[in-house]
Amino acid sequence: MLTEQFLLLGASFLPMNILVCLSKVPDTTSKISFTDNNTRFNTQGVQFILNPSDEWYALVRAIEIKESLGKGSVAAVMVGGAEDDSLLRKAVAIGADTLYRINAQPQDAYSVARMLADFIKGQSFDLVMTGRETIDYNGGEVPAMLAELLGWELVSPVNKLDIIDGKVRIESELGALTEVLECDLPLVVSAAKGLADQRIPNMWGIRNSRLAVIHVIEPSPVAPLTRIVKFDLPPAKGQVKMIPADQPELLVKLLHEEAKVI
Amino acid sequence: MNILILAETHHGTFRKSALEAATYARKIASTVSGKVLALTYGIEADHAASLGEYGVDEVLLLSGEPDPLGLTEAMAHAVKEKNIDLAVLAYNIVGRHVAPRLSARLEAGLISGAIELPQWQNGTMLVRKNVFSGKAIATVECSTPLKILAFAPNSTQPEKSPVHTAVVSYAPPLPVSRIHKVEVREKKGEVSLPDAEIVVSAGRGLKGPENWGIVEDLARALGAATACSRPVADVGWRPHHEHVGQTGLTIRPNLYIAIGISGAIQHLAGVNQSKVIVVINKDPEAPFFKAADYGIVGDAFEVVPKITEAVRKLKAST
Numbered sequence: 001m002l003t004e005q006f007l008l009l010g011a012s013f014l015p016m017n018i019l020v021c022l023s024k025v026p027d028t029t030s031k032i033s034f035t036d037n038n039t040r041f042n043t044q045g046v047q048f049i050l051n052p053s054d055e056w057y058a059l060v061r062a063i064e065i066k067e068s069l070g071k072g073s074v075a076a077v078m079v080g081g082a083e084d085d086s087l088l089r090k091a092v093a094i095g096a097d098t099l100y101r102i103n104a105q106p107q108d109a110y111s112v113a114r115m116l117a118d119f120i121k122g123q124s125f126d127l128v129m130t131g132r133e134t135i136d137y138n139g140g141e142v143p144a145m146l147a148e149l150l151g152w153e154l155v156s157p158v159n160k161l162d163i164i165d166g167k168v169r170i171e172s173e174l175g176a177l178t179e180v181l182e183c184d185l186p187l188v189v190s191a192a193k194g195l196a197d198q199r200i201p202n203m204w205g206i207r208n209s210r211l212a213v214i215h216v217i218e219p220s221p222v223a224p225l226t227r228i229v230k231f232d233l234p235p236a237k238g239q240v241k242m243i244p245a246d247q248p249e250l251l252v253k254l255l256h257e258e259a260k261v262i
Numbered sequence: 263m264n265i266l267i268l269a270e271t272h273h274g275t276f277r278k279s280a281l282e283a284a285t286y287a288r289k290i291a292s293t294v295s296g297k298v299l300a301l302t303y304g305i306e307a308d309h310a311a312s313l314g315e316y317g318v319d320e321v322l323l324l325s326g327e328p329d330p331l332g333l334t335e336a337m338a339h340a341v342k343e344k345n346i347d348l349a350v351l352a353y354n355i356v357g358r359h360v361a362p363r364l365s366a367r368l369e370a371g372l373i374s375g376a377i378e379l380p381q382w383q384n385g386t387m388l389v390r391k392n393v394f395s396g397k398a399i400a401t402v403e404c405s406t407p408l409k410i411l412a413f414a415p416n417s418t419q420p421e422k423s424p425v426h427t428a429v430v431s432y433a434p435p436l437p438v439s440r441i442h443k444v445e446v447r448e449k450k451g452e453v454s455l456p457d458a459e460i461v462v463s464a465g466r467g468l469k470g471p472e473n474w475g476i477v478e479d480l481a482r483a484l485g486a487a488t489a490c491s492r493p494v495a496d497v498g499w500r501p502h503h504e505h506v507g508q509t510g511l512t513i514r515p516n517l518y519i520a521i522g523i524s525g526a527i528q529h530l531a532g533v534n535q536s537k538v539i540v541v542i543n544k545d546p547e548a549p550f551f552k553a554a555d556y557g558i559v560g561d562a563f564e565v566v567p568k569i570t571e572a573v574r575k576l577k578a579s580t
């Protein structure tokens with residue numbers, strides 16, 4: 001109870017330390033193919049980017065919060081290999097202060113969440129921000145797993161986030177509902193549309209990012225709980241049926257009688 | 263093998279996802295033999311018994327309406343007490359909290375976004391799910407003693423399979439979230455997009471927010487949710503939660519109607535799992551037609567009101 005109160009009070013005058021979890025994903029226009037008898041994603045010729053919701057929403061909002069409070073820090077962490085360093089540096093180009101790379105190849109959501117949690121437990125972050133979902137494996141599992149392993153609360157999705165008197169005020173859009181929430185720290189949030197806008201690094205940021213030190217963390221090994229055994233491409237789409245613009249009744253008839261969806 | 267589902271409720275009735283979960287679990291149970299249990303809340307006991315029609319043998323009824331933290335605890339409790347081997351839930355707003363938490367807490371492998379029933383090979387579960395924003399399908403395996411399967415909403419239709427069912431009240435000690443709900447805003451009469459069966463979506467082709475009336479009219483006539491492309495949400499013509507695509511929501515309705523949307527690869531990534539796609543665009547070269555089942559080349563402002571009219575006629579006649 002005492003620590004809780006301390007955290008609450010403390011957050012209003014202590015600097016906020018924010019950690020943003022970043023994932024590496026293929027560029028949105030990538031052609032997706034597989035190797036080794038369709039058991040592995042073919043990275044040949046694929047351009048990698050930071051996962052859009054991690055970068056555009058989580059990271060940018062974290063930096064905006066630090067800027068608006070005028071204190072605190074933003075750290076970014078990625079589970080990945082040395083080949084990911086240049087991508088991770090982009091976080092500094094956008095405005096992050098500190099970079100960590102947990103030196104392992106991501107295997108499944110659980111092993112990534114465990115390595116992140118083990119790292120976070122030894123640090124003193126107040127707020128951990130992730131993106132809502134990666135655009136490669138589309139799991140969206142890491143945020144809740146991380147919250148569970150840390151014993152922290154989670155808000156997901158987060159479409160608006162402000163710090164008011166050391167408390168976090170959040171808007172979470174759940175279909176036709178919008179919840180306005182007030183949360184204590186520490187907290188895990190998963191960032192979604194609306195939280196912030198993409199930022200293009202400036203010259204200064206790019207220069208800083210080249211000089212940035214990446215702290216490499218060696219994790220204790222974690223066995224994954226699931227494994228991908230095979231990839232398939234989705235079945236090809238049939239031919240589109242074109243309907244003359246002056247026959248909307250025909251479309252409605254086909255949707256009712258042929259497709260049976262209305 | 264004993265299966266536990268999470269059966270979500272809303273205003274005292276089961277959500278469709280609850281019936282989907284029951285159907286899913288019953289189909290699995292019929293191939294591997296075992297009991298189907300459901301954990302539920304916020305519903306009268308005699309209503310809760312209706313899950314028996316969908317193949318649930320035993321319903322564990324919680325008091326109150328626990329938050330995801332409480333539901334995770336209740337699921338974890340039931341898993342141990344009832345010798346559960348497989349937990350089944352929808353991968354929706356609540357499922358996205360509960361399933362990964364349960365997985366991390368019990369070190370149980372989680373396969374989320376399943377699009378089909380699982381296959382079994384000597385105690386290993388194999389499930390297919392969409393990856394790379396619908397550009398591929400992965401088969402994922404899980405062999406932990408407890409397994410968690412979180413299926414993509416709308417990937418299965420509720421089917422009746424009546425069994426004798428017992429409803430018991432269930433009261434494990436549950437934690438309470440410290441998150442304080444200051445306000446809940448509900449847009450009355452709107453269909454929730456993530457689990458909508460029909461979605462009417464529009465893009466920059468509509469020219470401005472004042473023109474959305476024709477989109478909303480069509481949606482209302484169809485009982486559909488509305489959605490939009492990214493630039494439309496970015497400039498604030500429509501709320502953020504309507505943004506579908508690779509950087510917004512991924513949806514898989516039975517019918518997706520795209521009006522004045524060009525069909526960029528990032529947009530398609532969020533909607534290409536829809537069962538039927540209709541595209542209305544004045545440009546015959548719009549890339550979206552390649553991903554469509556039905557297409558109309560024409561001006562949205564002329565075509566859409568006529569479609570709405572035809573839908574109203576159909577609804578009036580059936």
Ligand SMILES: Cc1cc2nc3c(=O)[nH]c(=O)nc-3n(C[C@H](O)[C@H](O)[C@H](O)COP(=O)(O)OP(=O)(O)OC[C@H]3O[C@@H](n4cnc5c(N)ncnc54)[C@H](O)[C@@H]3O)c2cc1C
Nearest residue numbers: 465466467491492507508509522523524526528529544562
């Ligand atoms: C990293 C990244 C991520 C992205 N993520 C997303 C995403 O998640 N979702 C998304 O939607 N986009 C996303 N985009 C943007 C995407 O590339 C497209 O720019 C966007 O989808 C285009 O939106 P639109 O189709 O509404 O507009 P436009 O491309 O401008 O298309 C408008 C269409 O309307 C038609 N039209 C115009 N007038 C009429 C009329 N009177 N009647 C009928 N048709 C008419 C035109 O022929 C045209 O096809 C992303 C882009 C990037 C780079």
